[in-house]
Amino acid sequence: MANVKLAIIYYSSTGTNYQMAQWAEDAAKQEGADVKLVRVPELAPMEAIEQNPAWKEHYLATKDVVPEAKIDDLDWADAVIFSVPTRFGNVPGQVKQFMDQAGGLWFQGKLVNKVVSAMTSAQNVHGGQEATLLNFYTTMFHWGAIIAAPGYTDDAVFASGGNPYGTSVSVDGEGNMKEEVEGGVRHQVKRTIDVASKFIN
Numbered sequence: 722m723a724n725v726k727l728a729i730i731y732y733s734s735t736g737t738n739y740q741m742a743q744w745a746e747d748a749a750k751q752e753g754a755d756v757k758l759v760r761v762p763e764l765a766p767m768e769a770i771e772q773n774p775a776w777k778e779h780y781l782a783t784k785d786v787v788p789e790a791k792i793d794d795l796d797w798a799d800a801v802i803f804s805v806p807t808r809f810g811n812v813p814g815q816v817k818q819f820m821d822q823a824g825g826l827w828f829q830g831k832l833v834n835k836v837v838s839a840m841t842s843a844q845n846v847h848g849g850q851e852a853t854l855l856n857f858y859t860t861m862f863h864w865g866a867i868i869a870a871p872g873y874t875d876d877a878v879f880a881s882g883g884n885p886y887g888t889s890v891s892v893d894g895e896g897n898m899k900e901e902v903e904g905g906v907r908h909q910v911k912r913t914i915d916v917a918s919k920f921i922n
């Protein structure tokens with residue numbers, strides 16, 4: 722039985738989605754998947770990043786440590802976990818720019834049947850987490866991808882706030898997560914790998 726090739730593609734300004742992506746990486750390794758953890762390239766000018774100390778600190782801490790996501794990672798992967806923060810109920814421009822480069826793969830039909838699942842964060846408890854995930858999944862419909870949303874398939878979903886579209890968390894002004902969502906992340910990854918394994922073997 723071949724291992725599922727799982728790309729974990731995240732964007733994070735201040736570390737929340739990086740933490741979620743790291744939990745996802747650990748869970749995927751425990752499931753025996755071939756895992757790539759990659760970050761969506763930063764597009765903001767350094768002057769903007771420097772105005773937010775938390776953003777600057779996270780950017781400098783990860784820029785030479787975590788490989789940048791490449792469109793080839795989408796081609797390589799059987800399954801993809803995305804983790805992206807909420808920007809006014811949608812994905813950050815950095816993520817949109819990355820996804821917009823997938824046109825070539827899409828045209829060749831190479832995104833069909835990718836098994837995908839997404840996670841997010843926002844500052845407020847009701848800050849648009851569900852909207853961000855639904856807006857993101859619209860692109861997945863266009864790919865012909867198979868969305869392995871958590872639904873209510875495990876107690877870990879309820880314990881993580883009960884978002885059936887994908888694990889989501891809220892963060893306070895200091896960047897601390899307000900809910901315990903690690904269990905939800907781990908369940909979402911396991912479910913994504915389980916679904917993907919049905920397509921590759």
Ligand SMILES: Cc1cc2nc3c(=O)[nH]c(=O)nc-3n(C[C@H](O)[C@H](O)[C@H](O)COP(=O)(O)O)c2cc1C
Pocket residue numbers: 732733734735736737738739806807808809810841842843844845846847848849892896
């Ligand atoms: C331009 C911008 C728009 C944002 N919009 C929202 C929003 O609509 N609702 C909300 O609760 N938080 C909003 N946030 C807060 C981010 O979602 C939050 O900082 C992010 O989830 C933290 O994730 P990170 O640490 O991985 O960057 C916004 C932040 C920025 C910079």
